């Protein structure tokens with residue numbers, strides 16, 4: 001396994017659970033975006049116009065998390081802070097509210113149950129919001145998890161099962177157009193690349209996955225300042241979300257920027273914008289204390305569909321989960337493990353097949 005983000009760890013967990021011998025390699029110089037993510041498991045709020053297949057995959061992945069988190073908690077003894085929490089879009093203007101009406105219609109078409117609110121209903125629901133917002137849209141299908149706790153739970157479960165995580169950068173070499181697994185990896189029956197946004201570099205094929213940079217800020221707030229919903233809005237055309245957790249942490253995210261993997265630090269303008277936009281929607285955030293500011297790279301494919309399956313002889317990929325890696329990886333890992341070990345061909349394995357891009 002190459003990669004110890006959510007994609008690498010979830011597939012290592014499935015394979016080790018099925019009794020396979022697994023090694024994980026993770027480059028300490030390539031930071032994991034899975035530790036930057038906000039942990040939203042939001043099939044309802046994250047629907048994108050025209051991506052009906054992805055909406056269905058996201059919904060199934062959200063369902064899978066309902067039992068997956070409990071399994072990880074009981075096997076690791078850690079609290080993942082999983083909770084069902086409604087998403088609440090707020091509209092700062094009449095134009096934003098019109099857009100929420102359009103989105104609600106699309107969500108309804110996909111079988112979700114959005115609930116539109118006027119300005120006064122919105123304030124009754126979430127009294128700490130900025131006054132004079134135009135309205136909102138609440139969607140109940142969503143949940144969240146502490147993604148950092150999920151990553152560390154997976155690492156501790158793997159350690160208990162004797163699966164080592166080697167702090168090693170792996171290089172693959174290609175010869176005559178074929179990918180040849182180099183060095184120490186040659187002895188393995190299968191190599192799975194789960195290197196997030198670094199996958200394109202690793203496989204010398206930048207078309208596979210593009211990095212899309214994002215910054216997230218973690219703050220800590222007194223319990224009385226925590227909003228009840230996961231709040232999303234748009235200020236001056238910039239999207240912002242505010243994800244409260246039961247332990248008092250709030251994640252404010254996230255910027256979206258095309259950048260190279262070398263530009264891995266958060267920029268001041270990103271931090272300034274996120275804090276300005278977050279406090280414009282939820283002024284009480286001004287009293288919160290900043291605990292962490294991080295940047296990561298969403299691994300994006302050309303069609304926003306993950307890459308899950310066989311690439312070449314002995315070489316598999318589990319990646320390209322883009323904006324939804326925390327949500328999707330447990331389910332796609334389960335499907336890939338069943339495919340790799342038992343030849344099971346679920347429709348989602350065809351849907352996410354790398355051959356549509358790579359071959």
Ligand SMILES: Cc1cc2nc3c(=O)[nH]c(=O)nc-3n(C[C@H](O)[C@H](O)[C@H](O)COP(=O)(O)OP(=O)(O)OC[C@H]3O[C@@H](n4cnc5c(N)ncnc54)[C@H](O)[C@@H]3O)c2cc1C
Pocket residue numbers: 002003004005006007008025026027028029030031032033034035036037038039040041168169170171194195196197198199202212213214215216253254255295296297298299318319320321322323324325326327328
């Ligand atoms: C700001 C932000 C907020 C987000 N919020 C959410 C959210 O709320 N919900 C959600 O579902 N998703 C969210 N995402 C998306 C999610 O974070 C990603 O889809 C997911 O983390 C990708 O996981 P990964 O394991 O593929 O990659 P990563 O977590 O980046 O892991 C890559 C791994 O590969 C290793 N690696 C790289 N190159 C090599 C090499 N040559 N040799 C060995 N190891 C190597 C790295 O060391 C690392 O361990 C967010 C993303 C961002 C940027």
